[in-house]
């Protein structure tokens with residue numbers, strides 16, 4: 469739907485629920501979080517609308533309730549959510565938008581996430597005044613091509629609302645359940661069935677209230693701030709563990725290198741010693757040879773002297 473360049477994506481895990489009345493901006497903010505953090509938006513409303521558009525059995529079951537602004541039966545919604553959370557991209561996390569919508573769904577979600585070993589990190593309640601909700605829902609228009617959401621209260625009066633993101637500027641459409649009479653019913657259903665979940669998640673210590681009015685960017689910044697302490701804490705823990713491991717590895721590598729260097733040094737010393745030792749006998753041998761030679765020459769001298777002496781004696785006798 470809302471396509472944003474992956475260049476700006478931040479890698480992080482995020483398992484959050486967006487809670488809020490129809491028109492509180494859950495879908496818009498979920499799309500932005502998805503684009504920035506690469507975590508899929510899981511919208512029960514989108515899944516149901518897709519099933520209706522494809523004319524599936526579930527879609528046919530859901531259509532009448534949706535058109536009347538009522539909740540679709542839990543078994544239909546749970547089936548769709550279970551299948552969606554089981555897809556590979558949801559392993560990185562999920563931004564649940566419009567689900568759970570009553571306490572039975574909240575309990576079923578809890579069990580589902582225990583099974584998946586992926587508990588919710590935070591529930592973000594988008595706090596918006598009722599008059600703003602009505603204005604937003606009545607003026608909401610959607611592009612069929614790219615799925616972007618617009619509000620005609622921001623367009624110049626008397627113009628046909630068109631998508632300014634798509635090349636052929638297609639005309640925008642109004643969701644059937646955004647018609648005034650259905651909007652009133654949806655808000656009533658929210659008050660009766662969904663609002664009690666605020667207390668439920670508050671008790672669990674998961675609830676964060678986000679002011680959902682004001683500029684889109686400001687609301688998004690508040691959403692991030694509310695969603696990220698948990699997500700960042702998890703990724704910080706992860707990177708701290710990686711860092712610890714890296715330091716440990718570096719330390720043991722350093723130790724190993726020191727050991728090798730020590731071994732090398734003692735090897736060199738030993739080699740020096742053995743060369744010296746090897747040289748020593750050579751020196752001794754040389755000395756011995758020299759001594760032998762000296763001894764030999766002494767003996768030869770002595771022999772020569774004796775010979776000279778005896779020849780002198782013989783000459784005297786004559």
Ligand code: AMP
Pocket residue numbers: 490512513514516533534535537538539540541545565566567568569573645654
């Ligand atoms: P949404 O797009 O979230 O406003 O949902 C549009 C309509 O889909 C609702 O008015 C309900 O009829 C139906 N729907 C969406 N989510 C749920 C849900 N969790 N449980 C039951 N019905 C839902």
